[in-house]
Amino acid sequence: MxxxxxxxxxxxxxxxxxxxxxxxxxxxxxxxxxxxxxxxxxxxxxxxxxxxxxxxxxxxxxxxxxxxxxxxxxxxxxxxxxxxxxxxxxxxxxxxxxxxxxxxxxxxxxxxxxxxxxxxxxxxxxxxxxxxxxxxxxxxxxxxxxxxxxxxxxxxxxxxxxxxxxxxxxxxxxxxxxxxxxxxxxxxxxxxxxxxxxxxxxxxxxxxxxxxxxxxxxxxxxxxxxxxxxxxxxxxxxxxxxxxxxxxxxxxxxxxxxxxxxxLVPQHDVRIIQGRFADIMTRPEANKEDFLLVRLEDEEPILDGLAKLRKKYPHVLALETPNRMIQGAPERKFDVRHTNERELFLNFTMAMRDGRTLSEHEKEWTETLWRRLWQEGGDGLL
Missing domain, CATH: 3.60.21.10 (Metallo-dependent phosphatases)
Known part of the structure; x- marks a missing residue:
């Protein structure tokens, strides 16, 4: 039988x-x-x-x-x-x-x-x-x-x-x-x-x-x-x-x-692709319609990475950045209760950038932004 x-x-x-x-x-x-x-x-x-x-x-x-x-x-x-x-x-x-x-x-x-x-x-x-x-x-x-x-x-x-x-x-x-x-x-x-x-x-x-x-x-x-x-x-x-x-x-x-x-062969396979963002976006790919999990190896954050990936791969369902998760954020060495807004912002950017501080150009730009916020009524920002 x-x-x-x-x-x-x-x-x-x-x-x-x-x-x-x-x-x-x-x-x-x-x-x-x-x-x-x-x-x-x-x-x-x-x-x-x-x-x-x-x-x-x-x-x-x-x-x-x-x-x-x-x-x-x-x-x-x-x-x-x-x-x-x-x-x-x-x-x-x-x-x-x-x-x-x-x-x-x-x-x-x-x-x-x-x-x-x-x-x-x-x-x-x-x-x-x-x-x-x-x-x-x-x-x-x-x-x-x-x-x-x-x-x-x-x-x-x-x-x-x-x-x-x-x-x-x-x-x-x-x-x-x-x-x-x-x-x-x-x-x-x-x-x-x-x-x-x-x-x-x-x-x-x-x-x-x-x-x-x-x-x-x-x-x-x-x-x-x-x-x-x-x-x-x-x-x-x-x-x-x-x-x-x-x-x-x-x-x-x-x-x-x-x-x-x-x-059994599905209409859309389920796959995981891995690599650096730039490489994934430029390399040839035969099955762009598959359901994908993209695992990025980049250490730097990719601005709006999921939306950019979906322009090439319409069925990207999930995005992982394991390298950034492994490194973790540096230990905070300040007391939030005795820190003003500018210091909180600087510490936040360092945490998001693995301890690296702002460049001189970025400091000038943020200083301009802080002053504009204060002029518009942001009491206590300075």
């Missing part, structure tokens, strides 16, 4: 104040949907965090509706979806019974879970088990299981509640932080103090486990058959070097897994 494993779509995500819905629509409609047909996919998995927040914007809901409709009506491929920690399990589960008739299976609210969902291929049955994200307190209350104290015991409780079919090939879909995984700065922590981690042994016995939550594509717990597909797009500059995409998983007659990562 050929399975397309995706996760962490985060529809409705905002990136530096702008919705990424158009970016997400591009990779979903122009790349993911055609891939289903081109690669002869027999099942699609979305392993949680379909939306970026529990109450998503209208555009995000409309996009998800469009994609699900095309999967069910045009591609005719069974789709397995679970809720992640960003989703509302209740909202995601709306219309669950109706969707199942079209081959869309959603694991959200605990009351609606039923496993396994069994598909058939030329070798026989493949069982799919849906283990959505759920807070330990919710699992403990629903199953009246007092041993549930953290995310691992909650996940094991969810698994034990499933009707496991023995001696069949099986796929588990879960949203969790497996111990040893490499996180990104755009992920929302599941818990505090390490209680979010689950051991990879939670997924013993499954032919393949399709994970969501971590945005970097990677195997979990050192196992090739327990994997994160990664997020749909780069959702922070910390992910700039990651290769985003989806996973194609093939399970043979004996349950052995072959795995391949297929890249």
């Amino acid at each position: 050929r399975i397309l494993h995706t996760a962490d779509w985060h529809l409705g995500k905002m990136f530096y104040g702008e919705y990424l819905t158009e970016e997400q629509a591009h990779v979903l409609t122009q790349q993911l949907l055609p891939l289903i047909k081109e690669e002869r996919i027999e099942a699609l998995i979305i392993a949680g965090d379909i939306y970026d927040r529990s109450l998503p914007p209208v555009g995000a809901v409309a996009l998800f509706d469009e994609i699900l409709t095309k999967i069910a009506v045009e591609a005719h491929v069974p789709c397995f979806i679970i809720s992640g920690n960003h989703d509302s399990a209740t909202r995601l589960s709306f219309g669950n019974a109706l969707m199942e008739k079209e081959g869309i299976f959603i694991g959200g609210e605990l009351a609606t879970l039923h496993s396994p969902i069994v598909l058939e291929d030329r070798y026989g049955a493949v069982s799919f088990y849906l283990l959505p994200f759920a807070e330990p307190a919710v699992v403990r209350q629903y199953y009246s299981e007092e041993t549930v104290k953290d995310h691992e015991t909650a996940l094991r409780c969810l698994r034990s509640a499933q009707k496991i079919v023995q001696d069949t090939r099986s796929v588990c879909v879960a949203h969790a932080f497996v111990t040893g995984g490499v996180p990104c700065d755009s992920e929302r922590p599941l818990a505090i103090g390490g209680s979010e981690c689950v051991d990879v042994s939670c997924f013993d016995g499954f032919s393949y486990t399709a994970l969501g939550h971590l945005h970097g594509p990677q195997k979990a717990g050192g196992r090739d058959n327990v994997r994160y597909a990664g997020s749909l797009l780069k959702y922070s500059f910390g992910e700039a070097k990651q290769k985003k995409g989806v996973s194609i998983v093939e399970i043979d007659a004996k349950g052995h897994v072959a795995w391949e990562q297929i890249p």
